[in-house]
Amino acid sequence: MEQLAAALGAGERPAIATALNLIDDNRAQAREQATALLDLIIEPDGAANHLVGLTGPPGVGKSSLTAALIDVWRGRDLRVGILAVDPSSPVSGGALLGDRLRMKTDPVDDGVFVRSLSSRGQFGGLSTEVWPMCLVMLYCFDVVLVETVGVGQREADIAHSCDTTCFVAQPGSGDSVQFLKAGVLEVPHILVVNKQDMGAVATRTLSELASSVQGEHPDGNWNVPVLATSATQRTGIVELADTLQAHHRQLADSGDLQARRRRYQAHWLLKRLEENYGRAGLRQLGGADALLAELCDQPGNPLVQYAQYQHRLSAARPPAD
């Protein structure tokens, strides 16, 4: 594992692929190795790196936008890692988003790495390992972008696990506005209307969205910008990259980034425990709220933490109900 960690530090692509595969593998020996690896690479202060979540309905241009952003970031000499999560595609095993993206990126550029994640991992549940994979990616790259499809629960998940969340809307689709107003969609840090080249319909959606988010983000200290881009015409992309960077700087300056990342980890652990042990399991551990508070105070290796709770659950008697 020391060798693998060193190769990761050197940004070697096969090592990154190996590490991600290891984390995606729930079998006992792989778990042990993955745990040892995370011990070596979790950085106490990863604030220099930026974890971005990009989400929105299928076809809105997320892959195109990601490819355009990659060009801007590479131009700024930033190394970029992408995790493409495609829950809408059980048949392709989630390869769609990543493949589309791969087609749009330079295959020989060592500063870019794209990994697709299936909705139902071969060895696990619903992309359960996204958080530990983010930890690997944050060790290797300056910017890590997690791209997901969908509206609703997925946004909530991504909002709980990324520094900056960015929602991409389709011109002329009232859905995004309705979802935002109804609170179905967690308020993202940045709203983007892509396909600006469609003209008036894009402008209208832009102003509808601008009036549906009321200024300050619930996190505080951040007014939600509504930006227009065209991924194909390459307009608005630099502004988007700048806005992402501004949000990251605001988080880093506020000193809140470490606490936030502990919260992502806490949410990941809670979700994973609930998936595997149900609400009864959470009750045995003191209930979701108490558990979340407890977890938010605990920095460290998420796989070790998970194993500890697993141990506590298996040592406890089964619940009465």
Ligand code: GDP
């Ligand atoms: P995703 O499913 O959200 O990842 O969307 P894709 O990036 O695969 O794009 C879906 C379709 O929209 C493709 O045919 C793209 O060429 C097209 N598209 C993406 N961005 C733009 C844009 O800015 N303007 C226009 N007119 N088409 C776009």
